[in-house]
Amino acid sequence: MNGVPLSWYLVLSAILFSLGVAGFLFRRNIITIFMSIELMLNAVNLTFIAFSYDLRQVNGHIFTFFVMVVAAAEAAVGLAIILTVYKNRGTLNADDVNSLRF
Amino acid sequence: MPEGYVPLFIFLAVAILFPVVALILAKYIRPDVPSRVKLEAYECGIQTASDSRARYTVRFYIIAILFVIFDVEAIFLLPWAVRYQVLGWFGVAEVAVFLVVLAVGYVWAYKKGALEWI
Amino acid sequence: MLDTVFFYLFTLLTLGGAILTVATRNAVHSALFLITSLLGVAGLYLLLHAEFLFAVQIIVYVGGIMVLFLFVIMLVNLDAAAAQRQFSRMWPVALGCVALVGLELFYFLGKGEPAFRIAAPPPVPEPTAGNTERIADVLFSQYLLPFEIASLLLLVAVIGSVVMAKKRI
Numbered sequence: 001m002n003g004v005p006l007s008w009y010l011v012l013s014a015i016l017f018s019l020g021v022a023g024f025l026f027r028r029n030i031i032t033i034f035m036s037i038e039l040m041l042n043a044v045n046l047t048f049i050a051f052s053y054d055l056r057q058v059n060g061h062i063f064t065f066f067v068m069v070v071a072a073a074e075a076a077v078g079l080a081i082i083l084t085v086y087k088n089r090g091t092l093n094a095d096d097v098n099s100l101r102f
Numbered sequence: 103m104p105e106g107y108v109p110l111f112i113f114l115a116v117a118i119l120f121p122v123v124a125l126i127l128a129k130y131i132r133p134d135v136p137s138r139v140k141l142e143a144y145e146c147g148i149q150t151a152s153d154s155r156a157r158y159t160v161r162f163y164i165i166a167i168l169f170v171i172f173d174v175e176a177i178f179l180l181p182w183a184v185r186y187q188v189l190g191w192f193g194v195a196e197v198a199v200f201l202v203v204l205a206v207g208y209v210w211a212y213k214k215g216a217l218e219w220i
Numbered sequence: 221m222l223d224t225v226f227f228y229l230f231t232l233l234t235l236g237g238a239i240l241t242v243a244t245r246n247a248v249h250s251a252l253f254l255i256t257s258l259l260g261v262a263g264l265y266l267l268l269h270a271e272f273l274f275a276v277q278i279i280v281y282v283g284g285i286m287v288l289f290l291f292v293i294m295l296v297n298l299d300a301a302a303a304q305r306q307f308s309r310m311w312p313v314a315l316g317c318v319a320l321v322g323l324e325l326f327y328f329l330g331k332g333e334p335a336f337r338i339a340a341p342p343p344v345p346e347p348t349a350g351n352t353e354r355i356a357d358v359l360f361s362q363y364l365l366p367f368e369i370a371s372l373l374l375l376v377a378v379i380g381s382v383v384m385a386k387k388r389i
Contacts (some may be wrong), residue, residue, distance in 0.1 A: 004227045004267070011325060012231055012264075016238055018321035023242035025314035031247050031293060035254050038285070039238055042261050053268040058354045062363050064273055065355070068280050069370050072174045073377035075285045076167045079292045080384035083163065086296045107266060108222070160385055166291050167381045170284040171374050177276055178370070181356035189360055196360060196367070203371040207378035216382045 009050035017043035030082055030092045034075075041071050164216050175204050226267055233260030247293050255286050272352045 016039060023036030045064045052060025086092055143149075182189065182197050189196075211217060237257030244250050262277040359367055 004223050008227065009264070009268070012234065014321055014325060015235060018318050019235075019238045019242055021317045022314040025317065026311040027242070029247060031289065031296075032241075032250050035241055035250060035289065038254065038281075039241065039257065042258065046261060046264060049265055049268050049270050049273065053270070058351075058358050059362075061270055061273055061351075061355050062358055062366075064270075065276065065359075066366060066370065068273075068276055069174050069178075070373065072170050072280055072285055073373050075288055076170055076377045076381040077384070079163075079288055080167070080381040082292060083160065083295060084384050092296060111226075160295060160387070163288075163291050163295055164382060164385050166288050167385065168378065170280075170288055171378050173284050174280060174374060175371075177280060178367070181272070181352055181359055184352050185356035185360070188357070193360055196364065199368055200371045203368075203375055204378075207375040211378055211382055214382065214386070216386060 006050055006054045009046060013043045013046040013050070016040075016046065028093050028095055030085070030094050030097070033094060034078060034082070038071065038075075041067060161219060168211060168216065171207075172204075175201075223267060226263070230260045230263035230267065233257065233263065235260075248290070251286060251289050251293060254289075255282055258282050258286070270351060272355050 020036045020038075020040035020043060023039065024033055027033050027036065045067055048060040048064045048067075052058065052064075082092065085097060089097060091097070178200065179197065182193055186193065234257050237253045237255075237260060240253040241250050241257060244253065258277065258281050262274050262282075265271075265274040265277060
């Protein structure tokens with residue numbers, strides 16, 4: 001390992017993930033909630049790459065690559081859903097879109 | 103860090119520092135005599151008509167979606183391209199299946215008029 | 221030594237961007253700070269010898285997904301939304317989650333170095349080929365089926381998003 005040990009990357013990724021969780025839970029704007037999900041995905045990707053480097057394997061890179069592809073597809077469809085919600089309800093507040101709530 | 107990337111970062115640092123330093127330096131050197139006409143957005147043009155945050159039409163978004171999807175597709179082709187010699191006809195067949203599936207989506211979007219600007 | 225300096229630099233970019241993403245009121249600023257954060261993560265990929273993913277992160281995430289986000293922010297009128305309260309009633313839960321992670325971290329940091337030791341990596345010889353070549357070799361042999369399924373996923377994404385965003389199909 002070069003000067004930086006694996007655990008530093010893991011700590012960084014844990015902090016990044018918890019920031020994403022916090023943003024997901026306490027923001028009300030759907031678009032910002034979506035951005036928090038991207039933060040969490042990036043934290044997980046960073047863990048994959050750090051382990052992949054530590055074990056000198058390339059499988060983690062492939063996983064991260066597929067996560068990015070899925071994130072692109074998810075962003076395209078998810079943002080289209082957000083647009084449709086805005087068109088029908090006129091709001092992007094997550095607390096106001098509650099027809100499915102039990 | 104793989105060796106050989108350090109010059110890249112030196113270049114990046116210079117690229118970021120140069121405009122910052124130039125702007126700050128210019129602020130202290132130049133004479134500063136503002137007047138109302140000078141402070142307008144365009145000294146010799148038309149006035150701005152509306153806020154720049156006006157809503158766009160959704161057609162831009164459809165084009166952007168198609169761009170992202172086919173961007174990802176192009177990224178998938180890159181590993182194949184660098185290993186073209188090794189993979190041979192097997193790789194060509196794999197990528198052909200991949201491209202045919204995506205071409206179906208492209209043809210569908212084209213037929214539905216998603217790419218037309220009307 | 222140089223690696224450590226770069227690690228701290230990119231960590232600063234990543235975490236600073238992430239905190240400001242979560243904390244700013246304006247959605248456009250939020251997106252710009254998220255771009256900063258993603259660029260920091262890309263730098264960390266470079267530190268970890270993942271050059272291919274460094275490029276993919278910048279091209280797909282920063283150049284593609286974040287542009288989509290900015291388009292949607294421009295498409296919906298957020299001026300009214302920015303004026304009202306931004307943070308929901310769930311903030312105690314969020315604070316609890318963050319506190320839990322922080323507690324865990326400081327517990328293990330207090331235990332010192334041995335707590336972070338993972339199983340020793342197997343002695344694998346250093347790779348000879350470049351990063352992209354190795355990814356290509358694994359992607360087109362071991363992960364062949366996921367590669368083909370990814371094309372189906374992208375097809376579904378094209379169809380789904382066009383159906384949802386277009387006015388008249």
